[in-house]
Amino acid sequence: MSSFEFTSEGVGESGNVTITGKQGNGGISELTIMAFGKQFKLDxxxxxxxxxxxxxxxxxxxxxxxxxxxxxxxYIVLSKGFTSGTIGKKFVVVTESGTLSVSDELR
Known part of the structure; x- marks a missing residue:
């Protein structure tokens, strides 16, 4: 995928959730999340x-x-996999209070 957009109506009072991103040979170069009426962008x-x-x-x-x-x-799981299974994943966590984090595992 060179670019992607994923939209959900959300759950409860979250409002719409939209995730957009771009990637090239070096992996993801841009990732933006619209949720809770706010915009979050990976720095x-x-x-x-x-x-x-x-x-x-x-x-x-x-x-x-x-x-x-x-x-x-x-919670957003970015993954790489094939029909034989997932070979890698990263977690992006966005809270309503404005915290945005990226990690290899959920803590």
Whole structure:
């Protein structure tokens, strides 16, 4: 995929969730998430965490969350795989309070 856009009506009061991105030979070069009426965009440091990771799969999940822990949360799984299975994945987590993180595993 050189570019992608994924849209969901969301769950509960999350509102629409739209994920757009671009990638080239070096992996993802741009990733933007629209959720909770806000726009979130991976910065340079976050993009470095997905550098060289070519994505061919995308999964979206939602959690109602507790306000004291950041509120509602969107989980995005960026993956690379084949019919034989997944060979790599990265997690992008967006909270209603505005936190955006990228990691190799959920903590």
């Amino acid at each position: 340079g440091e976050q993009l470095d965490k997905v550098k060289g990771f070519a994505v061919n799969g995308l999964q979206l999940s939602y959690e109602a969350g507790y306000k004291e822990l950041g509120g509602r949360t969107i």
